[in-house]
Amino acid sequence: MYKAFLHTHWLVVTLFFLIYVVKTVLLLSNRKDLLEKFTKVVKVPEMIVSALFLITGVYLLTQVPEIKPIMWVKIALVLASIPIAVIGFKKGNKILAALSLLMITASYGLAEMSRKQKAVVVPEGIAAADxxxxxxxxxxxxxxxxxxxxxxxxxxxxxxxxxxxxxxxxxxxxxxxxxxxxxxxxxxxxxxxxxxxxxxxx
Ligand code: HEC
Missing domain, CATH: 1.10.760.10 (Cytochrome c-like domain)
Structure with missing residues (x-):
């Protein structure tokens, strides 16, 4: 169960990320009509991906024994990037669109970092034989x-x-x-x- 959610989460996060990369590239390179077409085509898939992103993310959070500070930073970055992206693409504002992509990229990196953190630090003062x-x-x-x-x-x-x-x-x-x-x-x-x-x- 946990593993299925974890794998689904990684998959939808990757899809979400790819959609944003394409949109941002199209916006930055002034391909307005292509961007419009792409946005239309991915509209429904994007909604499904975003919903799964949220559901699997919340589920995973309820399953970790402790939420590390780095996780909070990651969550804050993702949540903050969403309104920035929405406004950025609606107004065709390149700076905001690029900023939101940067924030999502950073949270992707943080997720990797926290995955590589060692699980537990053995507290001091416990006898080695206990x-x-x-x-x-x-x-x-x-x-x-x-x-x-x-x-x-x-x-x-x-x-x-x-x-x-x-x-x-x-x-x-x-x-x-x-x-x-x-x-x-x-x-x-x-x-x-x-x-x-x-x-x-x-
Ligand atoms: C952060 C969570 C976490 C902590 C802390 C942790 N484990 Fe685990 N443990 C797991 C997970 C997840 C698995 C399943 C691994 C797999 O097969 O993918 C596992 C599997 C195991 C297994 C294998 C069981 C089997 O039959 O396959 C043993 C034995 C085990 N843990 C012992 C320990 C001991 C002893 C400690 C403390 C020194 C410990 N674990 C600390 C998460 C944890």
Missing amino acids: GKALYEANCKLCHGDDGKLGMAGAADVSKTVMDMATIKQTILQGKGAMNKIEMTDEQATAVAAYVESEVKGK
Whole structure:
């Protein structure tokens, strides 16, 4: 479910972006009649794409364990770019049209940046061997106490068939939609042991 929304979101964002690039290029190169034709042709698809953009975006926001500041900046840029684009194209104002495209491009870049941020920063002051405390600090927000929470598309850890070594590898190297967690080998061993004995099979 989460993954389907994530993929749909990326697809519609890309389509939305392409439509804007074409429109802006046509406006900037003074192809008024071509711009009019293009606007007419993409009118309905653009409405569908915008609606899906919004719906999938809101859904994804409800699924992330925490909204990072960079995400707020991204959301603000996207929302602010819309009225600027509408006015820009309505009035044929090149500066406003280019500005809105720039803002959408910037938010695209920010989305990429926040994707590459490491998922969790291990808090200091937890003993390296305290698997439970480490789990609560680093895993609980996505997997929940019992492993079943499933935030951000997280797998149900209580039902995992992985052994301890594979769990440890998943923590240190990441897997699919789960970023690797930056922790020491000793910490990862303790969390993996905790998952194996206390979360798995519960
Ligand atoms: C930001 C969210 C997030 C955090 C934090 C997180 N995970 Fe995950 N985890 C996921 C997602 C998403 C998946 C599914 C990955 C996939 O298969 O695409 C996953 C999958 C797993 C799996 C594989 C389960 C299986 O059977 O496939 C294990 C084991 C696991 N996580 C353990 C942990 C542990 C231990 C921690 C803490 C050290 C942790 N995770 C922290 C999101 C998270």
